[in-house]
Amino acid sequence: MGWWNRSLQFFERTTLAWLANLSHASDAKASADFNNCMPVVLPFPKARLHNTVFQMINGRSQLMDFHGSFVLTEIDKLPAGGKVCNFPLQTPTATFVLFGDMGAPSEQRSQVIQAMNKSLHDSKCNKSTPFVIGLGDWMYPRGPTDHSKSQINLAHKTIFHACQPLIKSAPLYGILGNHEYGDEIAPANPEAFLQAASQAGIVIPSRYYQLEFDHKEFGIDCFALDTSTIATDVDQVQWLTQQLAYSVARETREAMPRWRIIAAHHPLESYGLHEGETLFLKSLLSTALPQIHLYICGHEHDMEFLDFSDKLNQKPSEKLPPMLLTGTTSYSRSVQQGSFSQYATSVAGFGHLNISKDRLLIDCFEINTNKLAPKKQGFHKTVYFDTLN
Numbered sequence: 001m002g003w004w005n006r007s008l009q010f011f012e013r014t015t016l017a018w019l020a021n022l023s024h025a026s027d028a029k030a031s032a033d034f035n036n037c038m039p040v041v042l043p044f045p046k047a048r049l050h051n052t053v054f055q056m057i058n059g060r061s062q063l064m065d066f067h068g069s070f071v072l073t074e075i076d077k078l079p080a081g082g083k084v085c086n087f088p089l090q091t092p093t094a095t096f097v098l099f100g101d102m103g104a105p106s107e108q109r110s111q112v113i114q115a116m117n118k119s120l121h122d123s124k125c126n127k128s129t130p131f132v133i134g135l136g137d138w139m140y141p142r143g144p145t146d147h148s149k150s151q152i153n154l155a156h157k158t159i160f161h162a163c164q165p166l167i168k169s170a171p172l173y174g175i176l177g178n179h180e181y182g183d184e185i186a187p188a189n190p191e192a193f194l195q196a197a198s199q200a201g202i203v204i205p206s207r208y209y210q211l212e213f214d215h216k217e218f219g220i221d222c223f224a225l226d227t228s229t230i231a232t233d234v235d236q237v238q239w240l241t242q243q244l245a246y247s248v249a250r251e252t253r254e255a256m257p258r259w260r261i262i263a264a265h266h267p268l269e270s271y272g273l274h275e276g277e278t279l280f281l282k283s284l285l286s287t288a289l290p291q292i293h294l295y296i297c298g299h300e301h302d303m304e305f306l307d308f309s310d311k312l313n314q315k316p317s318e319k320l321p322p323m324l325l326t327g328t329t330s331y332s333r334s335v336q337q338g339s340f341s342q343y344a345t346s347v348a349g350f351g352h353l354n355i356s357k358d359r360l361l362i363d364c365f366e367i368n369t370n371k372l373a374p375k376k377q378g379f380h381k382t383v384y385f386d387t388l389n
Contacts, residue, residue: 033061037072039232043280044070057145057187064187068178068299069266069277070231079191081208081226082239089215095123097170098351100135100265100298101327103159103179108348108369109330113162115367116350120169128354130170133222134163134202135298135326136177136265143180144192152196160200167201173211174204177265177298178228208236210243218357218388219258221247227266227297230284240288248291257388259355262288264297267325269308271338272300282320290319293360293386296351298327302335303351303364305343305383322384324362326351343383360386 034054042049052063052072062073097116102109116132123130138159144151166172174197182188190207197204213220223240230236244260251258262285266278278299282289289295308320332346343364352363362384 034063036074037061037063037232039072039234043231043284053184055182055187057182058189058191062181062187064182064184065178066184067274067277068183068228069274070280071178071181071228072232073181073229075229075233075235078229079194079207081206081236083206083209084212084243085205085209086212086214089129089213089220091127091129092215092217093126093128093354093356094213094215094220095120095128095130096351096353096355097123097130097132097166098135098296098324098326098353099132099329100325101137101177101301102134102162102329103137103140103177104330105158105162106330108328108332108367109162111367111369112329112348112350113166115365117165117169119350119352119365120166123170132166132170132172133224133263133296134172134174135263135296136175136228137179137298137327138174138177138193138197139188140179140330142182142186143188143190144196145182145186145189147189147192147195151192152199155193155196156200160196160202163200163202172202173224174202175224175263175265176204176207176226176228181228208239215357218256219251220261220355221258222261222263224263227264227278227281231280237284237288240285244288244291257357259294259360259388260292262292262295262321264295266299267297267304268295268320268323269306269338269340270300270302270304270325270335271341271344272302272304272335273333274300275336275338289321292321293388294353294362295321295323296353297323297325300325300335301327301331301333302344302346303328303349303366304335304341305362305364306338306340307342307384308340322362322386324351324353324364324383326364343381358387360384360388 051066060077120130180190180193208226211222304325306323328348335344347366349366354361
């Protein structure tokens with residue numbers, strides 16, 4: 001049955017792509033809309049456009065990659081980005097609990113969220129201020145298609161009701177994943193998703209944004225990006241560069257250390273199903289990445305920690321930050337050990353950051369979902385420890 005389903009999916013994708021190309025050739029308006037999707041310079045080989053489908057949603061045209069690695073679209077028709085939110089920290093540490101790819105209801109998801117909630121409670125007991133960050137792909141196969149009551153209710157039923165225990169325990173911030181823009185079968189409306197998320201109590205200040213956390217002895221700058229559309233979005237890249245420059249200047253001016261983190265949906269590199277598909281992000285973000293202490297993401301349905309510091313002959317301008325990928329909330333896929341792997345698993349779980357003035361501690365929590373082995377409820381592994389100079 002598996003090969004038949006895959007054959008049907010391939011036929012459907014091929015047919016959609018053929019129809020899209022036909023519409024480009026025969027319909028002047030579709031051709032114009034197609035051109036509106038295209039950036040001046042593609043950050044990847046043009047041949048990759050053969051694996052896309054042309055779509056229209058809410059008066060906006062887009063090219064959707066079959067694997068969701070990018071969405072080329074008319075940026076000026078999307079919700080605005082660039083908000084900056086500031087939060088004073090009263091405790092000497094901040095805890096960030098991370099989860100991604102949570103868009104399918106499952107027993108695994110229920111167990112992961114339950115374990116996350118316990119971790120948030122433990123953080124409060126340890127006098128650390130807790131936060132939750134959702135790294136995108138909140139709904140499968142796609143987010144709401146419009147603002148209708150039925151579509152908004154579907155979003156609440158699919159994911160937001162399940163997130164309520166987390167929302168009651170700590171502020172929950174989110175970013176958009178590729179499925180909030182749709183999939184190769186049909187587009188989705190990110191504006192409708194943002195409306196539903198806001199109603200549920202999930203905080204997404206704008207399409208991309210910055211969170212500033214300020215303690216009297218240190219600071220944290222978290223830059224939450226919309227990597228699905230960043231191949232088209234010159235303004236977002238420029239915004240990130242400007243905000244990073246401000247963060248570095250502020251660190252010097254105030255003589256106070258600041259941790260800088262990028263939260264994104266897509267990985268810089270990975271060794272799962274999408275290996276090699278988003279390497280173009282490294283060139284798009286090349287100016288920013290050397291100043292980042294940690295890159296957190298999802299997209300792959302696995303957990304990985306990659307450390308690029310041992311890369312031979314790495315120039316300072318090519319320095320890549322360590323990367324934590326956590327995407328085993330709803331279901332998992334296999335992953336391999338790669339050249340930069342320090343940790344890789346397809347076990348259900350979530351990421352955990354503990355940040356203070358002089359250290360960044362990264363733990364991966366694995367959740368045992370095997371009911372035949374109930375004694376082992378789960379464990380965590382410290383995969384990285386860093387200090388600011």
